[in-house]
Every structure is written in structure tokens, then in C-alpha cells.
Amino acid sequence: MGKIARIGLAQINCTVGDLNGNCRKILDYVEKARDQEVDLVLFPELTITGYPPEDLLLKPKFIQDNIAVLKEIAKSVTETVAVIGFVDRKRGGVYNSGGDQRGRYQGHLL
Numbered sequence: 001m002g003k004i005a006r007i008g009l010a011q012i013n014c015t016v017g018d019l020n021g022n023c024r025k026i027l028d029y030v031e032k033a034r035d036q037e038v039d040l041v042l043f044p045e046l047t048i049t050g051y052p053p054e055d056l057l058l059k060p061k062f063i064q065d066n067i068a069v070l071k072e073i074a075k076s077v078t079e080t081v082a083v084i085g086f087v088d089r090k091r092g093g094v095y096n097s098g099g100d101q102r103g104r105y106q107g108h109l110l
Contacts, residue, residue, distance in 0.1 A: 008038035016050035017062075023048065023069045026084060027076055034080045041082050046096060048073075048086040063089050 010029040014022040026047060033041040045051055048066045056062045070086045088097040 005039045006037055008033045008041040010041050010043045014047055014050040016053055017056055019065055019069045022050060026073055030077050030080055030082050038080055041080055043084045045085045047084050057094050063087050
């Protein structure tokens with residue numbers, strides 16, 4: 001029989017617009033998951049931006065900054081796979097996205 005995968009759910013309360021604070025909280029929970037030998041940890045929708053980001057999505061810099069935070073997190077997450085909600089802009093729209101360092105999925109927001 002193969003290895004059993006341990007999956008963790010990080011039900012955290014993020015602050016809308018606090019990208020740096022939410023980043024610290026995400027990294028803290030990834031570390032907790034790693035300490036508990038979790039293979040995959042799943043975070044809520046729009047974890048990086050907080051939910052709901054509303055008018056902040058009209059600011060291109062806010063979207064760029066949330067992607068920069070995602071990249072910072074990806075550099076720090078090495079042992080545990082983390083699926084993290086963030087906002088992405090593609091093909092003229094804003095998308096509620098999620099992903100890890102290996103891939104992304106998207107749902108249309110605006």
C-alpha cells in the first residue's frame with residue numbers, strides 16, 4: 001500500500017487589504033502544517049487579499065502586490081504543498097484564483 005497523504009485545512013480569518021499581515025498568517029499556518037507532517041494544506045478563498053476585497057480590486061497596484069505576496073510565499077513553502085487563494089488579472093478580467101507553486105486555477109470575479 002502507498003503512502004497516505006495528510007491534508008490540512010487552514011480555516012483562518014484574514015484581514016481585507018492587509019497583504020503583509022495575511023502573508024505572515026499564511027506562513028505561520030504552513031509552518032504549523034509542516035510541523036504536523038501535513039502534505040497538502042488548503043487555505044480559504046482570497047486568503048492573501050482577505051474577503052471580500054471589493055473596491056481594492058479596482059486598483060491595479062493592489063492586484064500586483066497580492067501576486068508579489070504569492071511569489072514571496074511560494075519561495076518559503078518547500079516541504080508542504082499549500083493551495084492559497086489570491087486575485088489574478090488575465091485576459092482583461094480579474095479572477096479569484098488559487099494555486100501553489102506548480103499550478104493555478106481561476107474563477108471569474110469581475
